[in-house]
Amino acid sequence: MIGSDTIGLLLQGLSHVTVESVVMIGLSLVLLYLGIEKGYEPLLLLPIGAGCLLANLPLSPLIAEDGMLRVLYDMGIRNELFPLLIFIGIGALTDFGPLLENPRLVLLGAAGQFGIFMTLIAALLLGFTRPEAASIGIIGAIDGPTSIYVSGLLAPHLLGPITVAAYSYMSLVPIILPPIMKGLTTKSERLVRMPYTQRAITRRTRILFPILVTVVVGTLVPFATPLIGMLMLGNLMKESGAVERLTKASAQEIANTVTLFLGLAIGSTMVGGEFLKPRTLAILFLGIVAFGVDAMAGVLFAKVLNRLSRGKVNPLIGAAGISAFPMAARVVQKVAQEEDFENFLLMHAMGANAAGQIASVVAGGVLLALMGAGGL
Amino acid sequence: MIGSDTIGLLLQGLSHVTVESVVMIGLSLVLLYLGIEKGYEPLLLLPIGAGCLLANLPLSPLIAEDGMLRVLYDMGIRNELFPLLIFIGIGALTDFGPLLENPRLVLLGAAGQFGIFMTLIAALLLGFTRPEAASIGIIGAIDGPTSIYVSGLLAPHLLGPITVAAYSYMSLVPIILPPIMKGLTTKSERLVRMPYTQRAITRRTRILFPILVTVVVGTLVPFATPLIGMLMLGNLMKESGAVERLTKASAQEIANTVTLFLGLAIGSTMVGGEFLKPRTLAILFLGIVAFGVDAMAGVLFAKVLNRLSRGKVNPLIGAAGISAFPMAARVVQKVAQEEDFENFLLMHAMGANAAGQIASVVAGGVLLALMGAGGL
Amino acid sequence: MIGSDTIGLLLQGLSHVTVESVVMIGLSLVLLYLGIEKGYEPLLLLPIGAGCLLANLPLSPLIAEDGMLRVLYDMGIRNELFPLLIFIGIGALTDFGPLLENPRLVLLGAAGQFGIFMTLIAALLLGFTRPEAASIGIIGAIDGPTSIYVSGLLAPHLLGPITVAAYSYMSLVPIILPPIMKGLTTKSERLVRMPYTQRAITRRTRILFPILVTVVVGTLVPFATPLIGMLMLGNLMKESGAVERLTKASAQEIANTVTLFLGLAIGSTMVGGEFLKPRTLAILFLGIVAFGVDAMAGVLFAKVLNRLSRGKVNPLIGAAGISAFPMAARVVQKVAQEEDFENFLLMHAMGANAAGQIASVVAGGVLLALMGAGGL
Amino acid sequence: MENLLWGLQTTLLGMGLVFSLLALMWGLLTVALRLDQPSEPAPRAGGPEPAPAAPEPQFPPGLDEQTMAAILVATLAHRAQRRREAAPAMRSYWPGSLLYASRWVGAGRAVQNHGWRRGYR
Amino acid sequence: MENLLWGLQTTLLGMGLVFSLLALMWGLLTVALRLDQPSEPAPRAGGPEPAPAAPEPQFPPGLDEQTMAAILVATLAHRAQRRREAAPAMRSYWPGSLLYASRWVGAGRAVQNHGWRRGYR
Amino acid sequence: MENLLWGLQTTLLGMGLVFSLLALMWGLLTVALRLDQPSEPAPRAGGPEPAPAAPEPQFPPGLDEQTMAAILVATLAHRAQRRREAAPAMRSYWPGSLLYASRWVGAGRAVQNHGWRRGYR
Numbered sequence A, B, C: 001m002i003g004s005d006t007i008g009l010l011l012q013g014l015s016h017v018t019v020e021s022v023v024m025i026g027l028s029l030v031l032l033y034l035g036i037e038k039g040y041e042p043l044l045l046l047p048i049g050a051g052c053l054l055a056n057l058p059l060s061p062l063i064a065e066d067g068m069l070r071v072l073y074d075m076g077i078r079n080e081l082f083p084l085l086i087f088i089g090i091g092a093l094t095d096f097g098p099l100l101e102n103p104r105l106v107l108l109g110a111a112g113q114f115g116i117f118m119t120l121i122a123a124l125l126l127g128f129t130r131p132e133a134a135s136i137g138i139i140g141a142i143d144g145p146t147s148i149y150v151s152g153l154l155a156p157h158l159l160g161p162i163t164v165a166a167y168s169y170m171s172l173v174p175i176i177l178p179p180i181m182k183g184l185t186t187k188s189e190r191l192v193r194m195p196y197t198q199r200a201i202t203r204r205t206r207i208l209f210p211i212l213v214t215v216v217v218g219t220l221v222p223f224a225t226p227l228i229g230m231l232m233l234g235n236l237m238k239e240s241g242a243v244e245r246l247t248k249a250s251a252q253e254i255a256n257t258v259t260l261f262l263g264l265a266i267g268s269t270m271v272g273g274e275f276l277k278p279r280t281l282a283i284l285f286l287g288i289v290a291f292g293v294d295a296m297a298g299v300l301f302a303k304v305l306n307r308l309s310r311g312k313v314n315p316l317i318g319a320a321g322i323s324a325f326p327m328a329a330r331v332v333q334k335v336a337q338e339e340d341f342e343n344f345l346l347m348h349a350m351g352a353n354a355a356g357q358i359a360s361v362v363a364g365g366v367l368l369a370l371m372g373a374g375g376l
Numbered sequence D, E, F: 001m002e003n004l005l006w007g008l009q010t011t012l013l014g015m016g017l018v019f020s021l022l023a024l025m026w027g028l029l030t031v032a033l034r035l036d037q038p039s040e041p042a043p044r045a046g047g048p049e050p051a052p053a054a055p056e057p058q059f060p061p062g063l064d065e066q067t068m069a070a071i072l073v074a075t076l077a078h079r080a081q082r083r084r085e086a087a088p089a090m091r092s093y094w095p096g097s098l099l100y101a102s103r104w105v106g107a108g109r110a111v112q113n114h115g116w117r118r119g120y121r
């Protein structure tokens, strides 16, 4: 028999609407707006926004036990499977050729990770714990899956804001970088043309490169093995040309499916009270610090190289060392062309950018090692 | 040493053949025949038939512990992941434009759910328990994933016959509907031409629609959040046009893979003694009741609208409110053309049909809420 | 505070490099070389090599708890899901037409499994346990997923070397088979032309064939149900023509994704001390025995058929009965053409080859039954 | 008997809820659509401008209209053929989907394109 | 020693089972194929009708046979090129698969198309 | 305060490690690339041979250069159109990827193609 209490129970959805949930739904609408209308990394922000919206509906069964969003979270976030699978696809789409043609660019990638550590210190000063600070710092890797992987291990409760910050700012790279690049360089520096080598990269080298990097980095920083291993596995599959079916599957079917699941699952971690704390704002603020410091360090280091090489290095390409593959390289080319339309820096910038990609992963592993070794 | 008992053990397959298993294998052959030769929803009936066949072979390791069919069941049926993933794909393939052009059609979708509750009462009278009766009633949603989702929660032991009934009758819609439509309408009613509005639906509206529906339905009927949320997520991805890769993955790779796994897993629940009970026949009978009552209620309600609008609504489109997307709309157009070859009802029928799709999901959530609130 | 011990901890990767891990990494490089440069089944050997490399890096987190390679292993190797999914795709790509046109070729498939049992005996003599010997023998099935399935059940610790042996030798079929074929046949035998029947195979027969085989084999050898069931499910989907989307998904998206995961997971089982034992060499040696005995038995049995049919059977097609689908059939055609350019044996060889595919699966099931019944 | 009563209550409550929810959606939709209209400036203000005259086709010497037409037909036929042969991955919309059928739908609409609000019988 | 005995038994039993099962399958197939034949009405009854004569090709004025051929060749070459370039998803059958090779297979069959039962050497 | 100290230490150690690792990689790469060079025999030894003269284009009678060009253009335009329309699955490389842009990249390189080691300003 259906009693009078049933009616009350039927309205329990409405009665569980809270201020927090309304604010969070508003926030998810903002994420959807940024993704759809503003075009900020829609492949990630749309699923994250949708996951956030669905998780904050009152009494949402999707995040209850056996709820779909929780199933997805357990399937690939808790064990870090999803970001690693995405890395295979990224590796399959990355061309390390420009880096191989000009190996000295490797160092630019290292400089572009300085923001990670500055942000870590800033986060400590704001009162975050060490693992939290390291997770926030990793926004400065400016590489989505690396941020997800590291913060998923060190501070899973901050996964939501960190991922959102990482991807949002990454899509803002064309806006964030140019003022920094112009402010730190002189016009004559920006006019430097960089010559190209005649060096032809053999297929053998292209195949050996990912293997070599995996073995060296993996041996010296075991914590980086999963990240660098999957990135280089994808690259090896592409360069070998022997397993086109697998390369395509990694870069398309697997990457698309995992991106959708990953976004939904990360969005579902952004629930009400846990998210709506001042620290979320602090993370968003620290994220922009991370991007800025990265770019500055990259450009300044490139200026040093410029001096050392007696003017043969255009300092602009330092900004491509921050990672944000491959947008940063295009921004560099655009800024260079504003000064000299015929200056063709793209391939050098691509080299620095690929170096930044590797350096981000290395920095992620180093950070995990430092936390695992002496920080926890 | 291989002894004489080994020979006996080798023949244990043959010795475990039972009457039930033979009957079930025969039944699986019928399902395969319906799917392959008759073309009744082969995408579902072929995997279901195959799953049923493989599960009923003697001592089948596929349904033993760690057997593949059981693994698939645990992967996506027990936690309802598979029907929800399929809903993303359905949403990505559904065009709510015709409904937005003519929002009053929404009510036709509501009328087309009457069969759910009539069937529930009939099932109660036949002696089914309340959760079983509700699960059987949901066949009247005339929407595959909704039926699987609801009966998977309320009465998983009936999942097999309910799914088979839902999909079989759905493919019979072109045969079931016309006599009901013709019997309940007059020739002059069937001749009514419905004019089209000049209304243009902006992209903004198309994007806001899925979000709005998710928030409203999810807040008022939390039990419907997973179903409506995933349907609308797929639609949002499509209409946004910002994540084509994810839309394609949802509608193709994910949908295809999940359909295969879902069918196999559901087929594997139809095992011998558990299935071969009079109640299975009763479910098949009640399923046809559900379809009939749905169609009648839809047409009769459209007749009421016809009166209220002074003859501007063709009652035939009521039959499209039952869901069975998108077959029902085509059947309506075909019946209308038999009377007047130039009558172009398709877009109105599509609107009613999309309304039926939403209403089915809402009805599924309402049913779960009523069961959760006062019925269990 | 970071103390002096941290520096030691940071170098723990280097300090955990062992002789075994270096040797294993060298071995993984050999596998990658064979796959990429030599083209030995790169779809499997590249992922296996990569998995082996990544698992043997010092302190590899990929094989720690919740490490990605372990997650993949648990996802699809422990429960045998992956090889069975691959079998669906193989079934979808196999054409049993040539076998149906000439059903007597079925027996050639049976003869081609003799190597399984000879190898089993040889392995017993070398001191392997019974389950290990059976797992090594199954290399003689000359069918990748069957080897993985059977050895995964009987001796999972030998999965790595057995899979590597199975796939490596399979890609060597064009080198292994011709000398055996030529050594065991006379020139006049190799010149035999085999006529073709006029028999047209109806669609009905093509659809009934996979169902019939599943029911018969599954009833008589329940242990073979998963293997034969999935192979025939794929074939049924293809021949029915009713579920093209599912067929395509099985043969492409699912097959590609699972192949990658399967290879990585199997590679990750080949870790240091466990692998570097004399028994691994023994397995590689026994594998080549299995291939040789299979081919010999197939050719000799075909010679018997040649006598019985008064010279109407070309003994070369016996070599196609070993399975190794579809390479073996092409090798047969090539050897036959060396003697008589116009001799067109391909379709007969394809028939024998398809028979070998079925017989391999049957033999795998029989072996499991014998082990389960009297051998463990 | 108690079950029957429960069933009737469920029916009443269930259909009531379904209808109310969809009616609410109708209301919201109507409001949303009304809000949406003003954002589109009336496109008819001032009447449509005459379309610019199509440029006269120019043929290179030695390539007359017939040849051009043949090339065009061959290309179009080939394109259609490719489209038919193509795997599902190539199609933006599935065959049989609403969008794919848009030309037919368009034709049907053209026949009946009368305003919804104006009297029509 | 015991192991060896067990191995021999396994071999005997195993090969026996494999052969029996496949022989059983042979029998079933033979029966199934025999049952299948009657359902096809003999297609030769009355002899095959002569194929209708191919229509004479019609060329539009100004577009002679050479031009038509050139257009055809360009289109076919382009199609083949597209096919080669296409991702695997575009192919109905995998390269090297039996079905893809059907023309070659057909040719080979044509050479040797003699009844299986009639004497042939 | 202790946290700050830890942070500074982490920064020092972290950036030091990152720089060392990448410097190590630079060294290894340089060695690897140097080892790689000899395997390619100097292609310039003896100077490049003159390319064989392109064969003169042959036109069938009735199909002049203009028509050929028209056919070619139609085919190329169609191909480009197909490529643009194609689903991602059809493209070997994603639009915007480095490889897809190879012609532009090539052009840019041609402008600046001077040896890295030779003096250049």
Ligand code: NA
Residues within 6 Å of the ligand: A112, A113, A140, A141, A142, A143, A321, A322, A323, A324, A356, A357, A359, A360
């Ligand atoms: Na970075």
Ligand code: NA
Residues within 6 Å of the ligand: B112, B113, B140, B141, B142, B143, B321, B322, B323, B324, B356, B357, B359, B360
């Ligand atoms: Na419905």
Ligand code: NA
Residues within 6 Å of the ligand: C112, C113, C140, C141, C142, C143, C321, C322, C323, C324, C356, C357, C359, C360
């Ligand atoms: Na075999």
